[in-house]
Structures are given as C-alpha cells and as structure tokens.
Amino acid sequence: MSKDRIIEQVWALKEELKDQVVILGHHYQRDDVIQFADYKGDSLQLAKIAASEKKPHIIFCGVHFMAETADMLSSENQSVYLPHLDAGCSMADMAARNQVDDAWEKIQAATKATVTPITYINCTADLKAFVGENGGSICTSSNAEKIISWALNRGEKLLFFPDQHLGRNTCYKLGVPLDEMVVYDPLLPNGGITAKEIEDARVILWQGYCCVHQDFHPEMMKEIKDKSPETITIVHPECYFESTQAADLAGSTSYIIDQVDKAPAGAKFAIGTESNLVNRLKGLYPDKEIISINQKEERLCRTMNLIHPVHILKVLESIKLGKPINVLKVDSDVTEKSLKALETMLAL
Numbered sequence: 384m385s386k387d388r389i390i391e392q393v394w395a396l397k398e399e400l401k402d403q404v405v406i407l408g409h410h411y412q413r414d415d416v417i418q419f420a421d422y423k424g425d426s427l428q429l430a431k432i433a434a435s436e437k438k439p440h441i442i443f444c445g446v447h448f449m450a451e452t453a454d455m456l457s458s459e460n461q462s463v464y465l466p467h468l469d470a471g472c473s474m475a476d477m478a479a480r481n482q483v484d485d486a487w488e489k490i491q492a493a494t495k496a497t498v499t500p501i502t503y504i505n506c507t508a509d510l511k512a513f514v515g516e517n518g519g520s521i522c523t524s525s526n527a528e529k530i531i532s533w534a535l536n537r538g539e540k541l542l543f544f545p546d547q548h549l550g551r552n553t554c555y556k557l558g559v560p561l562d563e564m565v566v567y568d569p570l571l572p573n574g575g576i577t578a579k580e581i582e583d584a585r586v587i588l589w590q591g592y593c594c595v596h597q598d599f600h601p602e603m604m605k606e607i608k609d610k611s612p613e614t615i616t617i618v619h620p621e622c623y624f625e626s627t628q629a630a631d632l633a634g635s636t637s638y639i640i641d642q643v644d645k646a647p648a649g650a651k652f653a654i655g656t657e658s659n660l661v662n663r664l665k666g667l668y669p670d671k672e673i674i675s676i677n678q679k680e681e682r683l684c685r686t687m688n689l690i691h692p693v694h695i696l697k698v699l700e701s702i703k704l705g706k707p708i709n710v711l712k713v714d715s716d717v718t719e720k721s722l723k724a725l726e727t728m729l730a731l
C-alpha cells in the first residue's frame with residue numbers, strides 16, 4: 384500500500400471509530416504520525432488526558448512507559464494501545480527493578496536518614512510501584528521542581544532515578560550544591576560509591592541519561608552566540624549540567640514551546656531538544672528564526688520514531704474487527720502500588 388493510501392485509510396477509520404477511539408501523540412513523534420493526534424503533549428499533559436479520557440480505546444503514539452502510565456491512570460473498561468511494541472525508552476531501560484532494590488538496600492545500610500525515592504516518569508511500571516511502596520513520588524520534567532522540593536522538605540535525603548541530569552539540574556536550581564550529590568552506577572560494585580559518600584550526600588542520582596539530550600553541548604551554543612548574540616539558547620533539563628548552565632533558558636518540552644510561542648516576531652532561538660519538535664516549531668512559527676543547537680546532525684528519538692502511520696492503521700483495523708493488537712496491560716498489583724506515586728504527583 385502506498386504511503387498516501389495508508390494515510391487516507393487511517394483518516395477514514397479514525398472518523399468511523401471517532402466515538403470509541405482517542406489518539407494521543409507525544410511532541411517528539413514524526414509529523415505524519417502527530418497529524419492524527421486528538422491531543423498532543425509532553426508526558427505530564429498526556430498522562431492527565433489519559434486520566435480524564437472516557438473513550439474505551441486509547442491509542443498512545445509515544446513510548447512504552449507512557450502507554451503503561453496511561454493504562455494505569457485509565458479505567459478498567461478502557462484499553463491502551465502502543466502502535467509499535469518496540470517503541471521503548473533507552474533511559475527507562477537504564478534502571479531495572481532488581482537494580483533499584485539492590486541500591487535501596489545499600490543506601491538503607493549506609494544511613495539512618497530518611498530517604499525519599501523519586502522517579503522520573505520515564506521508567507518502567509515496576510519502578511513506579513517501587514516509589515509508591517516507599518513513600519515517594521513520580522515526576523516529569525514539567526513538575527520536577529515542585530516534586531523534588533516536596534521530597535527535599537520531607538526527608539533528609541533523596542534518591543532520584545533514572546535520569547541523573549534532570550535530578551542534578553533540578554536539585555542545583557533548588558539550592559543543593561553539586562558536592563552534596565553523588566552518582567550511583569548500578570553497573571559498578573556497590574554502585575561505585577562508598578557508604579560514607581552515601582551518608583554525606585543529600586542527593587543520590589542514578590547513572591542514567593537520554594542519548595538524544597546528551598548531544599547539545601556548551602561549545603555548540605558558544606559558536607551560535609558568537610555569530611548571533613541575540614539568539615536565545617534554550618535546552619531541556621535532560622541535557623548535561625554544563626549545557627543547562629551555558630544556555631539562556633532551560634525547561635521541559637512544554638516550557639520550550641511556550642517560550643517560542645510567546646516571543647515576539649523576529650525572535651531567534653537555538654533549541655536543545657528532539658529534532659522532530661524543533662523542526663515542527665520552525666514550521667509553526669515562520670516569523671521566528673528557529674535552529675537546533677546541534678547544527679551537525681538531527682537528534683531524533685530513535686524508538687519514538689519507530690511508529691509510522693501503518694502501525695496506527697493496524698491498531699485501528701484490529702479495534703474495528705474486535706481483535707485488538709498491541710494492548711498494554713499493567714499487572715493490577717503493580718498498578719495499585721504505582722497509582723499511589725502517580726496520585727501523589729498529580730496532587731502536588
């Protein structure tokens with residue numbers, strides 16, 4: 384089938400099933416996928432939409448952990464579909480439940496202090512359950528400051544996983560000095576840190592990262608600023624600490640979109656986030672000059688980009704036939720524990 388024919392069929396089936404199906408699309412999706420989204424957003428916005436959506440079928444054009452979260456927040460009679468089951472998140476894969484259990488045991492043995500675990504929403508459901516079981520919360524890049532501040536006021540120490548950069552950047556912004564943060568690497572014996580380092584630290588960061596966002600560097604920003612000092616550099620908090628410090632602004636995907644949206648015509652931006660979003664912003668705001676901070680290569684989320692219109696078509700056809708495919712169902716025990724942490728986040 385030609386690409387045009389596939390797109391035509393998706394539109395036709397979407398119309399036919401409009402009372403039963405809602406399509407959610409993350410901002411990093413390719414244009415030919417995001418065009419079908421009834422709602423676009425970042426992880427927090429899409430999680431909130433999933434929690435309030437009433438239609439029985441939710442097709443989630445995002446990655447695995449996002450569809451899992453939507454399943455946990457939706458009701459029993461709703462089904463959540465991930466159009467391509469290999470669309471995972473490499474950062475989420477950097478923390479496994481057994482590794483976090485192991486780290487937790489070591490941390491508890493090293494200190495008598497109260498430790499609050501916070502997980503970035505980019506993690507598997509059983510890690511959301513872990514924080515739910517241990518009195519912690521989930522956060523997204525949009526609400527990290529609020530959630531981390533709650534955790535820092537609540538306990539003496541913080542364990543943050545899986546993204547070390549979001550944890551470090553946010554804690555630093557909230558006033559925690561860098562020398563009060565240590566990194567726990569699950570691939571090293573004892574996490575690569577001593578019991579004393581755990582005891583002395585206020586924040587224990589997990590050695591995880593996003594390979595897309597680690598590719599925007601201070602020297603790239605300097606080069607852009609040297610040629611065009613008025614260009615505003617803006618990066619996502621999953622970027623290196625040095626990059627967030629060098630940039631004029633740093634914030635979540637929604638924050639970046641908002642800054643571009645409210646800037647006057649003629650404003651210039653160099654953005655450090657996923658390329659599909661940067662390219663879309665260029666098209667949406669032709670009166671502003673928008674470039675990527677990484678001028679050498681596109682920084683695409685490889686797994687998010689596995690989803691093509693044909694995968695949405697297959698899911699829609701399966702719903703029509705009553706033989707659904709690619710349904711994500713999280714175990715009820717894991718859901719119950721995770722919901723505690725998700726509800727803490729949504730309440731905060």
Ligand code: SF4
Pocket residue numbers: 411446471472473474475505593594595596657684685686687
């Ligand atoms: S951009 Fe990075 S953190 Fe986001 S889904 Fe892709 S790999 Fe995961």
